[in-house]
Amino acid sequence: MKSLSVFLLFALAACNPQKLDTGGMAQEMRDRQPKHVTPSQLATLADEWGRQLADSLNQRLPVSRQDTALIGKLGRQYGAEAKFMTLRDLSAQPDPKVREVAAAYHYAATNRLPAEPNLQKLDGGEYWLYTAPTAQSDSTGGFWAIRFSRKNIILRVDVKTLNRLKTPE
Template identity: 30%
Template sequence: MPRITCNFEVKITVSNRLIHYSILIIGLFFASCNPERRVEGSKEAVERMKSMQIKRVTSPQVVTIVDDWGERIVKQAQLDWEAQAKKPNANLSALCQLQGIAEIDSLEQLYGVQILLLGTKDMKNGQLSVKEKEVLDAYLYNAENKLPQSTNIQKLGDSVLIYNAPIAVQNMICQKCFGDDASKLGLWRVKFLKNEVIRKVDGKSLVKNKK
């Protein structure tokens, strides 16, 4: 009697293999037809690899990075603020609180920072540390006495760095947001977290800075 059962099992095995191969081919086809997803996935993979790199970053290097990034952030944030303020029916009250400025929100996300505008009234701001108020008071003294101002970096403990940058009195921000103050003091405050700085910095740039 012919072994029908065996032939039937062979046919089933062959059919199953054909199905698996077909699914694999179809999957590869759709993957090749969606390059944007592959690119997006590769970018995420690169970011994960960067964050997983073992980086030896010294305290002076962190300060240097914060100084560089702080300058870039303030420069871009100021341009974004002025662009929004020049729009018809701009809500200056909200802009002075940095509300509704998507570009500045994006800067915060990109660098992992918090960006604020400070003025004389912030001497009573309960969210500022004693050290920050001392620095703000020094800026206020310079403003009242028409003395030169410069950027400043403060270390708050081992995990936080504050970058301050004074705003020129003739700048639109000082005129619109701090015009009622006699000193017209305006100050950018960028709060950095040390761990975020180390996580986001490119290891190759650290090597370049050493040379």
């Protein structure tokens, strides 16, 4: 009888009264589905998602420059890390690739040339850096630096999107 009581006690303790997030679990299973993603598809996805995120951030200017919670929230939607970078102090940029892009945007702003969004492969393709000038880019303005990891791009992309991006062979 004692062993039955102990068994029932453990059985009740093992039951978790919390509901399972079946929607979240289903999404996680879809994300973890095996996928074959080519480097060109990675670049296309980073470019598309970077453009969408930069457009979302630019629509909320000038408030979004200082709103780290908003930047973080929008970045998490795309699995990215977004930062606003100023053109004032180029030497303060820690990443040499970001310094190069900042110098190019600074040159374009001071010479009144059009500044275009840019996509750079970092660390041998492990990361992608999407940069986009703000709508108010001038010599004191800045740009958005959006960093995607290869892992997050692959996890977040769905099979339908990959099929859309397939190049005919």
